[in-house]
Amino acid sequence: MKPAPFVHHAPRTLEEAVAVLGDVGHDGKVLAGGQSLIPLLSMRLASPAHLVDVNGVAGLDTVEVADTHVRVGALVRHAGLERHEGAAAALPLLRQAVRNVAHPAIRTRGTTVGSIAHADPSGEMPAVTVLTDGVVEAAGPRGRREIAAADFFTGPLETTLAEDELVVAVRFGRLPAGTRTGFVESARRSGDYALAGVALAVGLDGEVVTSARASFVSVTPVPDVLDLGPALAGRSARDLPLDDVVELVRSHVDPESDIHAPADYRRMLAAELTRRVLTTTTTPTEGAA
Amino acid sequence: MTDAATEQKLDITLTVNGVRRTASAPARRLLSDFLRHDLGLTGTHVGCEHGVCGACTVLLDGEPARACLVFAVTAQAHEITTVEGIGNDPANLSPVQQAFAECHALQCGFCTPGFVTTITAYLDENPRPTPEEAREAISGNLCRCTGYQNIVKAVVRASEIVREREEETR
Ligand SMILES: Cc1cc2nc3c(=O)[nH]c(=O)nc-3n(C[C@H](O)[C@H](O)[C@H](O)COP(=O)(O)OP(=O)(O)OC[C@H]3O[C@@H](n4cnc5c(N)ncnc54)[C@H](O)[C@@H]3O)c2cc1C
Ligand code: FES
Ligand code: FES
Numbered sequence: 001m002k003p004a005p006f007v008h009h010a011p012r013t014l015e016e017a018v019a020v021l022g023d024v025g026h027d028g029k030v031l032a033g034g035q036s037l038i039p040l041l042s043m044r045l046a047s048p049a050h051l052v053d054v055n056g057v058a059g060l061d062t063v064e065v066a067d068t069h070v071r072v073g074a075l076v077r078h079a080g081l082e083r084h085e086g087a088a089a090a091l092p093l094l095r096q097a098v099r100n101v102a103h104p105a106i107r108t109r110g111t112t113v114g115s116i117a118h119a120d121p122s123g124e125m126p127a128v129t130v131l132t133d134g135v136v137e138a139a140g141p142r143g144r145r146e147i148a149a150a151d152f153f154t155g156p157l158e159t160t161l162a163e164d165e166l167v168v169a170v171r172f173g174r175l176p177a178g179t180r181t182g183f184v185e186s187a188r189r190s191g192d193y194a195l196a197g198v199a200l201a202v203g204l205d206g207e208v209v210t211s212a213r214a215s216f217v218s219v220t221p222v223p224d225v226l227d228l229g230p231a232l233a234g235r236s237a238r239d240l241p242l243d244d245v246v247e248l249v250r251s252h253v254d255p256e257s258d259i260h261a262p263a264d265y266r267r268m269l270a271a272e273l274t275r276r277v278l279t280t281t282t283t284p285t286e287g288a289a
Numbered sequence: 290m291t292d293a294a295t296e297q298k299l300d301i302t303l304t305v306n307g308v309r310r311t312a313s314a315p316a317r318r319l320l321s322d323f324l325r326h327d328l329g330l331t332g333t334h335v336g337c338e339h340g341v342c343g344a345c346t347v348l349l350d351g352e353p354a355r356a357c358l359v360f361a362v363t364a365q366a367h368e369i370t371t372v373e374g375i376g377n378d379p380a381n382l383s384p385v386q387q388a389f390a391e392c393h394a395l396q397c398g399f400c401t402p403g404f405v406t407t408i409t410a411y412l413d414e415n416p417r418p419t420p421e422e423a424r425e426a427i428s429g430n431l432c433r434c435t436g437y438q439n440i441v442k443a444v445v446r447a448s449e450i451v452r453e454r455e456e457e458t459r
Contacts, residue, residue, distance in 0.1 A: 001338040005296045008316035008362055031363070038319075038358045039339035051316070055363050079352070103429025105346050105353035105407060190428045 003041035009052045014139060017057050017166055022141035024050035025164030031055070032074060035102070035110035036118045052166075060168065065090045069135075069171040074114070078107035078125075091132065091174050093181035097124045097199055100183065103191035117167045119152075119159045119222075122193040124185070126153060126223040127215040131199045132172040140165035153222040178210075179203050182281035184273050185217055188260065194218045195261045196269040198249075200277050207237045209282070219253040219270045226252045237282035245278060246271040301361050305330065306374030316362050321345040323361035324371060332372040332402050336431070343430030346403040347371050353410045372402035375409055384454065385409050388447035389440075396434035403430050408444050417448055 009024070011017040021028065028050030031037055040046045054060065054074060061075040065086040072081060078101050081087060081094060088095040101107055101115065101124050115123045116136065128134070134149040141164055152159050161167065175181065185197025197217030203210035212228035231244050255266035301318070302311040305328060312327035321338075324330045324347070336342035338357045345356040348370035376383035382390065385408045395401045404427060411426045412418070418426060423444035424437075432440060 002319070002322075003317040005315060005317055007297070008299070008360070010362075031360075034358050034360070034363070035340060035355075038360070041317075042319075042338050042357070053360070053363055056366065103343075104411075104426075105343065105355055105429055106340060106358075108349070108352040109354050109358065190425060 001042045003038070004044060004047035006041075006048060007050045009050060010056050011052065011054065012056055012058060014057060014059065014166075014168065017052060017054055018139050018141065020050075020052050021164045021166055024052065025140075025162075028052055028163075030117070030166055032114035032117075033077065033110040035106050036114065036120070054166065063087050067174070069173050070094060071169050071171045072112050073169045074111060074167055076112055078102070078110050078112055078115070079104065081112050082107065091172055091181075093128055093132065093175075093183060093199060093201065094172060096181060096183040097128045100124050100185050100194065100197065106191075113167050113170050116152075116170055117159065117161060119155075119157050121156050121221055121223065122218040123223075124183070124194070124197060124199075124217055127197070127199045127217050128172065128183075129170060130223045130225050131201055131213060131215040132175065134173060135171045136161070137168045137171065138162075138165045139168050144168075150224075153224075156221055175201055176203065178205065180281050182277040184277045186269055186273060193260075196253075196255070196266045196273060198270060198274045198277055200274070200281055202232075202278070202281050204237065204282065209233055209235050209237060209240070212278070214249070214274055216249075216253055216270055219255040219266050221254060240278065240282065242275050242278065246275055249274045299362055301327075301365060303328075303361065303364055303369055304367075305369045306371060307368075314361060316360065318361045319357050320347070320359040320361045320364045320369075321356035323364075324356060324369075327361075330371055330373055332377075334399055334402050336399070341431070342400070343403040343407060344400050346406045346430070348406055348410055351410060351413070353407050370406070372405050375405055383409065384450040385412070385443070385447040387450055388443040392439045392443040392446050394435060394439040394443035400430060400432040400434075404432070404440060408447060411444070412448055412451060416451065418444055420445055 009020045029048040031051045031053040060073040062073045063084045064071040070087045070091050082098045115125045130149045136147040182200045185194035187194045194217045196219045200214045202212045209232045212232040214226045249271040253270045255263045257263045296315045298313045324333045334344040336344035340355050340358045347356045349367040376386045423441045
């Protein structure tokens, strides 16, 4: 249970980090919070020859709230995002979701951007990234580029980021005024990876639903958005066709069986959690954006 | 892959329990092993080595973190507090340690250092936890002996001891 030897690089600036990654990226990995990477190294599921430790890189640890988005830098820890009042006010879904990531002692080190780069289908924040039409800002030897969330995730633990590229920040899109959001998940112990989870954004005009979108945790191979608008738009929040929604979710998700739960149970859970979060989100006072 | 025999060693300087300490270790040295093997601070225990059990929890700048999921070389930027730094004298236990003794919150004691660090940091943020909140606060730490009930009691009791001691010194 010890990592294999590697060469440690500790760049102090973004330029240095990009330069080092350009040299060693083909046989190296970025080390951010280490909360996913170090277990993989210790179990020898990965043994890169180089680690580019970005923890000392200046300027990556800020959360910026703008009119159209909340921009989270690569070194913002889950706990820092959770505490950030401006981010929670601008996009309540961020705090609603990030509180469900692991245990507090993991959130103090793990970065939100790292969990998106890691692209675990059991991660909460990849689901939030797609639901908010997030944008991944990457930097590499060929310069900077922006990748829309829909073009970023390609499979479990797979993204379109090149091995010599670094994610500098992720911009989560703010939702139109009047949008309400909710997040729920179910795990055997609080803090464990969810058996299933759902993030929801519902547009309301008074009591009438104008839009509804959901994304899921642990039940889809890549985080993607289920548009519930066709089923819900124009309906009163007091009279939602919940059984139709349940059917839509059941046919959208594609969970796998593992030691924690069979696929059928996860599918049932995802549908039921969606029913619940839709109900709580559309009743007055909760999660107004 | 770099060869273990020719592996480069680094001089790593950490501030642990207020004292600056330097030792030579390879870059792959986990903070948990650096504390135990290189600095001889064996209060930090190692159970699973992949972040699940919480036995290795230390405080980095006052916040709980898994020592098995941080490289010592990265930890140089932080102030580290281990269980020895929280209380290392049986006649002068910290509030959390005293509560564990009073409530019989340990049996073999293997998990205890991780609980003590976690709960110490938690009470700084939430000085008056309910039993439900106490249960939630320890959900990231595993104990194979106690069945947790007495640990939950100890969290609540520790918060009382903090207040009792504050009143005594007033
Ligand atoms: C016990 C336990 C429980 C957990 N439970 C959950 C959970 O319920 N939900 C959840 O979402 N996560 C969970 N995690 C994982 C945690 O959220 C991690 O923090 C997160 O997945 C990865 O972030 P990190 O900063 O630690 O990244 P690292 O571990 O440092 O890196 C992970 C991967 O992403 C790459 N990477 C990281 N940052 C960048 C970047 N800026 N640019 C390019 N590549 C990058 C690395 O090269 C590596 O491949 C858990 C972890 C543990 C140990
Ligand atoms: S030894 Fe670090 S969490 Fe188990
Ligand atoms: S007292 Fe033995 S593991 Fe907790």
